[in-house]
Amino acid sequence: MTRSIIIVLDSVGIGEMPDAGNYGDVGSHTLRNIARHVGGLELPNLARLGLGNIEEIPGIPPQAQPMGNYGKMAEVSLGKDTTSGHWEIAGVILKRALPTFPQGFPPEFIQRYERAIGRGVIGNEVASGTEIIQRLGEEHMRTGKPIVYTSADSVFQVAAHENVVPLPELMRYCQLAREMLTAELQVGRVIARPFSGQAGQFYRTSNRHDFALQPPGKTLLDCIVDRGLAVNAVGKIHDIYAGRGITDFIATKNNMEGVDKTLDYMATTGSGLIMTNLVDFDMVYGHRNDAPGYAGALQDFDRRLPELLARLRSDDLLIITADHGCDPTLPGTDHTREYVPLLVYGQTIKSGLNLGLRSTFADLGATVAEFLGTEPLAVGTSFWPKIRKN
Structure with missing residues (x-):
């Protein structure tokens, strides 16, 4: 015992x-x-x-x-x-060290990722998760494009409003990213970052999920x-x-x-x-x-x-x-x-x-x-x- x-x-x-x-x-x-x-x-x-x-x-x-x-x-x-x-x-x-991307992810990878999920993305920068949804949340809701961002950590994060991209779809986007991020792009975690709320009052929900190595x-x-x-x-x-x-x-x-x-x-x-x-x-x-x-x-x-x-x-x-x-x-x-x-x-x-x-x-x-x-x-x-x- x-x-x-x-x-x-x-x-x-x-x-x-x-x-x-x-x-x-x-x-x-x-x-x-x-x-x-x-x-x-x-x-x-x-x-x-x-x-x-x-x-x-x-x-x-x-x-x-x-x-x-x-x-x-x-x-x-x-x-x-x-x-x-x-x-x-x-x-x-x-x-x-697991790779980090202080300048965002390579454009050629982002293009391949957009083709894989069937829609464009916005962001692709180093950002605070709470700040970037306030800044790009309205554009995301208007266009349906998920927000991609990273940090000083080895992560590829995908944020989407739960009323725009249903949770199962967001999880699919992240699973695709996990499978695509290989070799020198193999980050430690791909993170689904669902959020909710209205413009100026967006907030991250508790439905986060990590796709780890x-x-x-x-x-x-x-x-x-x-x-x-x-x-x-x-x-x-x-x-x-x-x-x-x-x-x-x-x-x-x-x-x-x-x-x-x-x-x-x-x-x-x-x-x-x-x-x-x-x-x-x-x-x-x-x-x-x-x-x-x-x-x-x-x-x-x-x-x-x-x-x-x-x-x-x-x-x-x-x-x-x-x-x-x-x-x-x-x-x-x-x-x-x-x-x-x-x-x-x-x-x-x-x-x-x-x-x-x-x-x-x-x-x-x-x-x-x-x-x-x-x-x-x-x-x-x-x-x-x-x-x-x-």
Whole structure:
């Protein structure tokens, strides 16, 4: 009946990595810079687990005896996107960065895509999803042309009003894009971005769907399922891993629903893994340079953390981490190349240990693999021997 719960606080980075300059991210520190911007963060429950022991963060004092074990992890994969971060957590390291398109997608590809879907498209630029539907939404509704756009992430996004392009048709457009984006155009995700509303008041609906690449190697999730254990996915985890190695999943509309669904799985899952992505930090606040909103979302999660701790069984292993940074205080709206925090708690493991700087996110996956008794991952060094009680 052994279980691990991994909660990924999407984009909650904890300081620039040594190669941050290669990505234009010098000075990035999502947590510290937000704390300075708002005059200090109040995260007492994360502090008790040891968050303030990892780095100096205004408002989060280090604990003399943290409840959890703490450290931070470096990303080996090239890039700073959601896909590579999550894949590395699960033991797959990308040696080549997934492609991005700061000038939009090649015109010849867009022409082929238009022929494939049977209509023209508008956009084909780097843009904020909420901004571009306000700017091009009326033209889309008048012409019926879907809005194509990308970001600093490796994505091809297609936005369409649900009254203009029915959802099944939008999903077909995205599936076609997924099949067509190969070789040097092979982005990490194709994302359907349906929206609704009227001119000046367009809003994205909850019917988003990601068409992800298959991970190019065996993941932690695959290993757990191979052992006959459950893997329950909350939020966009199912999409990130293209549904592979997952026995049950549920999409969520926001962070708080993500916490609710995690608690539901904790009440029913016998053994295996519950893996949750809380995307609001990144999608709603980081990419919109909203530091006060980001701070509020962190505090909202912190207030829910005691519920998660109370639902833990005595032999559960809880790990809280992130997949990259998205410092909202820096110019631009891109992800940032940062270390990610590592907080590890369980009622029957050691506590208060400094796990140090882990050389790869895959150390997390290697630890969970050893904890659950699966085959070892191809990469990563388990810290399970360090935290287990003899």
